[in-house]
Amino acid sequence: MTQISVLLAEPTPRAEQAVRWVLNNLLGCAVRLVATEDELIASDGAKLHYGSRAIPEVLNIRSSGWLKANGISPFEPPTGSMNGIPVLFPSDEGDLPFDVFAATFFLLSRYEEWSGLPSDEHGRPLTDSLHASRHGYLHRPVVDEWARELKEAWKRFDPGLEPPASVYRQITTVDLDNGFKYLGRPLWRTIGSTMRDAIRGNWKDLRERFRVLTGRSNDPFLLDEEARSVFNTCSDRVIHFVLSASRGEWDHAVPVDHPAYASALRSYTNTAEIGIHPSYNTSAQPGLAAKEIRALQHVIQRPIKLSRQHFLRLKVPATFREMEKLGIREEHSMGIHDRIGFRCGTCTPYPWYDLEQERATELMIHPFTVMDNTLCHKLGLSPEEAIIEVRAAVDRLKRIGGTFTGLWHESFLASTGANTEWREAILRIIQEARP
DSSP, X not given: OOEXXXXXXXXXXXHHHHHIIIIIIITOOEEEXXXXXXXXXXXXXXXXXXXXXXXXXXXXXXXXXXXXXXXOOOOXXXXXXXXXXXXXXXXXXXXXXXXXXXXXXXXXXXHHHHSOOOBOTTSOBOGGGSHHHHTTOTTSOHHHHHHHHHHHHHHHHOTTOOOOOOOOEEEEEEEESSSOSSTTOOHHHHHHHXXXXXXXXXXXXXXXXXXHHTTSSOOTTSOXXXXXXXXXXXXXXXXXXXXXXXXXXSOOOOOTTSHHHHHHHHHHTTTSEEEEOOOXXXXXXXXXXHHHHHHHHHHHTSOOOEEOOGGGOOOTTHHHHHHHHTTOOEEOOOSOSSSSSXXXXXXXXXXXXXXXXXXXXXXXEOOOOEEHHIIIIISOOOHHHHHHHHHHHHHHHHHHTOEEEEEEETTTTOSSSTTHHHHHHHXXXXXXXXX
């Protein structure tokens, strides 16, 4: 691993975290912090200085001074552009025309969400209120693009520098919000649904329900062999997030201990990782997520280390702190419910930083790029239009060696019913996005 010696003219926990995010997490280089200019100059290999003045014969990144600040308060970073890429904290000095470390810290720390943003009825920040949306870069993984520009500038400065090349990856994730369409429901619900279909003349659904309940057909929401084969042959990772909660207004899943569903979940562990899908109220009721994790672990007999919030009800910092306390190592809720794009400005997993406590953590934040419900219901696209839109996002990520993470649902992957065209589109997207 390439080692980079770094001098922080004004060392702070935030500056150190930003440097590690960019150099270690995004460029794949080892970071060695030095205390003095003499120590930096005497160091072997690549050298970087982050401060307000230039040091000869090392790469200099001009500091905006913002990472000296403590606390959290509403803040609007200045904007600019470089080689057609939107940037934050532009500068006329240094070897890069902006403060890449302050810019990265602003986005990855979710600083604007800590200081408060308008939210929708589910407590999610309004997309139009995000800095990236207001300044036209929501659709771009700008943090990854900045890291690439830094690498190219550094290679011009020091042709011998060889950071590892970024490799494109695809992560396929499926949220199991229901488990089954027909199976596993209380008798009274099955009778009520059957009567409703009969009154409305939904004879196709009635026939399908009868065939499933009598064991002559598989439940449409069961992830079938064709879909699972596409996931695994085209993806670097496959993850299923399971809703394990009592039924509520927003939680409609089959109980995970229902025999048929428990059997299906155990079969999924043969081809996918399993994570928890904390229910709608977990963000407001401490301790509820722990109960749901225990129930799922009991069924699949495996520890749960991955999580994604139902309805993406991510609360900064409460959700991250609770997941960290519960032993979760990867949090996958960082995305946008009504757009294609990058809520935190990156497609690359990164460790969460607790701004209030000024501490680095081992909890990894895994951003996603797109969700099926977004394409269909929020953007109103047809399946063919969705393929075209997602293809553009995937092509952008392939060019920078990024990670494409799709968020799909079992209802959109059903082999029968109203969403069969969406199933075909999603499987085609996953196939086209293969590394």
